[in-house]
Each structure stands twice: as structure tokens, then as C-alpha cells.
Amino acid sequence: MTTSSAVPLSILDLAIIGPGQTAADAFTNSVALAQRAEARGYQRVWYAEHHNMSVIASSAPAVLIAHVAAHTSTIRLGAGGVMLPNHSPLTIAEQYGTLATLHPGRIDLGLGRAPGSDQTTARAMRRDPRASDRFPDDVVELQAYLRGASTVAGVEAVPGAGTDVPLWILGSSLFGARLAAALGLPYAFASHFAPGALLEAIEIYRREFQPSEQLAEPWAMAGVNVIASDTDDDAERQFHEVRRHRIARFLAPGRELTDAELDLIVDSPQGRQVAQMMHYSAVGTADIVARYVREFATAAQVDEVITAHASGTIDERLRSVDLLADANDPVTV
Template sequence: MTDATDTRTEPLPLSVLDLAIIGSGETAGDAFANSVALAQRAEARGYRRVWYAEHHNMSVIASSSPSVLIAHIANHTSTIRLGAGGVMLPNHSPLTIAEQYGTLASLHPGRIDLGLGRAPGSDQTTVRAMRRDPAASDRFPEDVLELQAYLAGESRVAGVEAVPGAGTEVPLWILGSSLFGARLAAMFGLPYAFASHFAPGALLQAIDVYRSEFRPSAQLAEPYAMAAVNVIASDSEGDAERQFVAMRRMRVGRFLARRGQELSDDEIDQLMTTPQGQQVAQMMHYSAVGTADVVARYVHEFAAAAQVDEVITAHASATIEERLRSVDLLADAHQLAGTPVAV
């Protein structure tokens, strides 16, 4: 794929991926209050949607039950789309997910998205604790079709109907970080979201495969791709860089420290010099860090070079005040156009 200038005539749609971070000294309840504030700010500033990802057994992430969190956020907002980005479908039966998101769609018509992934969303010990079938990932394509049929009111299982759910036709998305998800989304004619905020490696190839192999469906006539970017926008370059360093340390510590181990900044910086630390740091390759104009330009250049229709932004700062300011600053400058950049 070659670099491309963004020639769109409409403003680039921006969305928010909320990781429901439990900050230092905070509780899960604090994280949920912060998620409400973030969604309300995103709604007020014109972002298209807010998504929540299913993660398990992670001490700093509170979004283990996206459907419950979405219901709470929906009751505190009025127009913005809300969704799972995503539900790890092999952890669940398609019928259960159809009922959960059918319930949400019935309560909040026209506002619910359902992104689907096939990863466990945690480590292997937690997978066993969830009683997950090791072969469930192999059935992911069939489970997507079963779920889609429940939501369309055309059950593939005789005598079983999703109530609520049937006829709600909650829009499905395929999430991924590899060519598998790109090909599946193309084959099923579904929108595709790439997790480039932590798995950047295959972004360009995956989007290219998705677009070239796309088959129209009842849900989608033309391919529609979204990709994720870490964003830290601040009033000064120095403060944005400070926040980015803190975020990078937090992620390296999260992935490489033993459970219950508290590492100093110096110890984390030492870890970052190891191959494992460098690998974790590379996960943050797509990160827009700086003042409003710098971040907005990066996001637009990223969208053009990656050939995506929408960018979902993970505002990764440590505090809710910093995340809200980042959301505001990007919204202020989000219609800036830039020159192409190699992605």
C-alpha cells in the first residue's frame, strides 16, 4: 500500500475506545464514573461512538462486562453510539450475546454496536477459570453467523429465538489484529476494526486484504474500516510527552511485572531496555502525542495512509482530567488536514 492524501470531503469520523482504566488509588466504581464523564464529553464534542473492550483478570481495567457497562453509560448519555469493541465471542454462547445486545438495542434503539473478536481477552489461567472451550476459537465464523441470525430473527437453531434480540439487527463488526479477521469481515460483508493501538504489525496488509476481498451484504454495501490510535493531546508538547512516558511505563509494568509486584520507574525503565520491554513499547507504535494541531494532523495522516474510514482514539493518559482535556483538544482541531505520512 502506498501513502495517500486524505481526499475526503466530509470530516473524518472520530470515536473513542474507553479502556475503563482503574487509576492508582482508585476503585472500579471510580473507573465507571470516569467512563460516564468520558462518554458525556465525547457526545458533547461530536465523536461518533464509544466502545468498551472485554478484558478479564486485569487489575487496572474495569471493562470485564461490556454489556453491563454500556447499559450504565447509555442511561447517562442520549445520542452517541455505544458498543463493545469488543465481545470475545468464544467466551460466550451466541444466544446469550444476542439476548444481551438485543436488550440494549431495545432499550436504546439505534445506538448500539456489537464488535466481535475471537481472542480470550486474558491469560490461559483465566481462560480455564471461565470454563472456556479450547476449541471455541475454531468455531468463531460459525458463531458469528449464528449470532447474526438471532439478531435478524432468522434463527439457525430450530425452535430457539433470541428474546429480546430477534429483529433488532444490531450492527456487527469484526475486530482483529491479523489477516484472519480481515478476511472474515470481507467474506461476511461486515465492517472491520483493527486493533492498531496495541497490535500495529499487520495493519496495512489487513486493511488492504479487507478492501480487496470485500463482498457486499445486507448490512453493508461497501467496505468500511476503522483503526485505533493511542492519543495524548495536551496544551504543551512537554506535558504531552510527560503523559506518554507515564503511560508507556504503566503498560510495560502491567505486562512484565509479576502479579502483586510494585516496580519503581527506574526498574520499569530498565525493563524497557530488554527485548520484552521493547516489544511492549512497540505495541504503542501508533500514538499521536503532542498539542492539538500535532495530534489532529497525525490522526488525519494515519487515516489516509492506512486507508480507513474512521479512527477510534484511545485517550491513554493516567488521569480522567487529562483524558477529558485530550478529547477536547482533538475535537477542537479534528478537521485539520495534513500531508501524507508513512504508517
């Protein structure tokens, strides 16, 4: 685990489609965010596979990664993650092998076992309900394709074989921690929306880690929501708005709500439960947010923090990225 005052920082970009915007606008914003992250020294930007969500445009992360990679030059880009049970390991090996061939040394592949959607959408994707049970075997099969050592006789990933795209295991429970440890892979915990098992999962991962060809020592990353602004009041305003809209997305998807209706939902037991999903949130001016991120990394025993800059507009998100980068500099903190 890093002990320096500067914490390695990355970004999770959900490619949010804001009010009055289109998916094309979200992709333009994703390019701008990645370019700013690259300029400010962030480690990587990841995109998560979500389906049938009207405000999230990252349903095809490989395609989005290709687009962003063509508009950046050095920053690592990856899936955070691909929901592997939705796909065959060979297909994902070919997709990410293609990306790694086009952009050598810049591609990550985070893998999760959730559907990334509701049950109706999962059925529309022809998802096998038993596919999650095969997740560990599918990870091993995928890794073998990327190494050029296929476990399926007569089948190779072209392109893909020999690219050795680094795999990560994603999770929000103890299952992923144990699998990442057993396979000797880096582990990313989704504490930006599922905070409950964070500390136990990281402890298990570190205790049970087995060195592998990819990774000699454990490397853990965890997510934090970040809203950094020039004043505490403005950061709190942004956080209040983000939290209200997130609760509405979960509890009243697709509905246009009056302020009174939104207040009722936010104040309901279900609303408070959704709000708790944002437990790990750094909100305030640059120094406050940077201190929160450092203390979070120490308390959670993680080597890297992936930040979800949750502000409502791209200008606010870019400002948040800049302020955290400034304050994370060991010279200035």
C-alpha cells in the same frame, strides 16, 4: 474512504482503574468520558472485554454499556469487543438485543475471537479451547438471532430478534480481515496495541469485500493511541508515564516496582518490544495530534479512527478528547 479533512472519530475506553482508584471510580470516569465524547461529536464509544486485569474494569461490557447509555442520549455505544468464544451466540444476542431495545439505534456489537485473558483465566471461565475454531459459524448464528431468522430450530433471541444490532469484526491479524470481507461486515483493526499487520489487513479487507444486507461498501476503522495536551512537553511527559506503566503491567503484573526496577524493565528487550505495541500513537498539541490522525487514516486507508486516550487521569483524558475534537474540525485545520 473519507477524503474530507475531518476524520470520523470514535473512542475506545478501557475503563482504567488508576492508582488509588476503585472500579466504581473507573465507571464514573467512563460516564464522564462518554458524555464529553457525545458533546464533542465523536461517532461512538466502545468497551473491550478483558478479564483478570487489575487495572481494567470493562470485564462485562454489556453491563457497562447499559450504565453509560442511561447517562447519555445520542452517542453510539458498543463492545469493542465481545470475545465471542467465551459465550454462546444466543446469550450475546439476548444481551445486546436487550440493550438495543432499551436504546434503539445506539448499540454496536464488535466481535473478536481471542479470549481476552490468559490461559489460566480462560480455564476459570470454562472456555472451550476449540471455541475459536467455531468463531465464523458463531458470528453467523449470532447475526441470524438478531435478524429474527434463527438458524437453530425452535430457538429465538428474546429480546434480540429483529433488532438487527450492527455487527463488526475485530482483529489484529489477517484472519479477521478476510472474515469481515466474506461476511460483508465493517472491520476494526486493533492497531493501538498490535500494529504489525495493519496495512496488509486493511488492503485484504477492501480487496475481498462482498456486499451484504448490513453493508454495501467496505467500512474500516483502526485504533490510535492519543495524548493531546496544551503543550508538547506536557504531552510527552504523559506519554512517557503511560508507556512506562504499560510495560510494567505486561512484564511485572501486580508488582510494586521502584523507579530503578522500572527503568531496567523499560530498557530491556522485552520492554522495548512492549513499547513497540504503541507504535501508532499521536502525541503533542492539538494540531500535531489532528494532523497525525488524518495522515494515519490516509496511509492506512481507513474510514474512521478509534482513539484510545491514554493519559493517566480523567481530567487529562477529557482535555485530550476536547483538543482533538477542536483540531479535527475542517474549519480550523
